[in-house]
Amino acid sequence: MNYIEEFGWDDSIQTIDKENAARVITVQKNNYRIADGNKEYLAHLSGRFLNQAMSSLDFPAVGDWVEVQKLVDEDKAVIKQVLPRKSQFVRQAAGMKTEAQIVAANMDTVFIVNSLNHDLNVRRIERYVLATYESGAVPVVVLTKKDECSSEEVAAAVSQVEEVAIGVTIVPVSNVTGDGFEALMAYLQPGKTAALLGSSGVGKSTLVNTLLDKEVQEIKGIREDDSRGRHTTTHREMFVLPNGALLIDTPGMRELQLWEGETAIGAAFEDIEALAEECHFKDCRHSAEPGCRVNEALEDGELSEGRFRSYLKLQRELAYEKRRQDQKAQLEEKNKWKKVSKGLKSKYKHRNVR
Incomplete structure (x- = not known):
């Protein structure tokens, strides 16, 4: 009997047979402990998984659902893939x-x-x-x-x-x-x-x-x-x-450096976003423009200076982080094609020698 539903399994959002699924319950460096509702397993990543993983986001995290090959008698398992995340x-x-x-x-x-x-x-x-x-x-x-x-x-x-x-x-x-x-x-x-x-x-x-x-x-x-x-x-x-x-x-975090957040900043700062919608100019920078609703709110105390400064700071931080990620992606793409080119040259050189 499978009790995987006790770990939150939902047939409507998963793509594999639940008999081959498990949930990651502990991550310690490269060691994973998973559970399927019946027992726990010490798991490692398959060679194919390691070869296909492109970034740290591809690796299992606590809470992930994974497709596994179970070695029941040894209490071990091999993780084949991470299933799509809902959050x-x-x-x-x-x-x-x-x-x-x-x-x-x-x-x-x-x-x-x-x-x-x-x-x-x-x-x-x-x-x-x-x-x-x-x-x-x-x-x-x-x-x-x-x-x-x-x-x-x-x-x-x-x-x-x-x-x-x-x-x-x-x-x-x-x-x-x-x-x-x-x-x-x-x-x-x-x-x-x-x-x-x-x-x-x-x-x-x-x-x-x-x-x-x-x-x-x-x-x-x-x-x-x-x-x-x-x-x-x-x-x-x-x-x-x-x-x-x-x-x-989770372990305590001394600081939380944002990785992404552009799509959610409107929800987190809905008060400021609502004020900005009332500005006279749609492209208002909230500095010295006439008819700026944000500045009015700052002047009459409706909006605190600290809150607005934080809003601007987080926007700058997200923009900076996005530039860093774009530069990293471009470098990784360049290095990937360098390796492909090097491999092809080596292959044709070997053929010519023969």
Whole structure:
């Protein structure tokens, strides 16, 4: 009997026999652990997969559905292909190299986790909301450590977040009292997948332990001087909750460098986009043009300077990232044809020698 539906399998969106499918539940460097509802397997990529993969986006991520060849007696499997994703949270990989990194795939909801202390960062939340909209999942902001704050402090924090996460559900929670968890469970239905994203020390691992009602993730304290934590989760992993929902935990990200987001910036900044629609000139740059509705909103306090500066900064960042990606694509294409040309020359030279 196959229990793959427990991992969120949906016949309507998949393209292969479910007997040959499994879901990636853990990724550690080049090692993959997959599950098909009956058992787990340690999996590796087939040689053909490795030869055909063109970029980091082609490789399996936690949450991916994959076609596999199972070696049941050995608890091992070979991954043949990654099935089409319905959503994927992508960021620019850390470092100077231009490369995409998939943080999680096929999630229905992204819980953007931040703590209710002086590490609360609305600009960071803005970035996560934008990247989540781009991913195809639904963003939900989770504010942890509610028990450490007064009701007035919680209300003030929620108000700050509401200004940058317009229309996004905001849920303050306490792992100590359990307050707020009922609201979270509305997004954690059987067969549905959520991913926890955020910086180190904001309480993601504690959330996992509370939702699972057991200690599965190591928890380390935070520094009292700046409320910042150390990395506790070292790899991405999917857990099955007692009610049948699926939860992906991820290591804390020191920063979120955007990989893409042009199509979602209108959703993340719908307030500014709506104001821009009311400008007198359609190509208004929102600087000194007459009849600029955005400038009017800035002058009368309807729109904050910080919010508008962030909007412009993210637009510049996305444009810069796109140029980098285009340059990389052009270089890769050039190198590919160089190799093809070199191979053909070698082939004809060998023929002539014979």
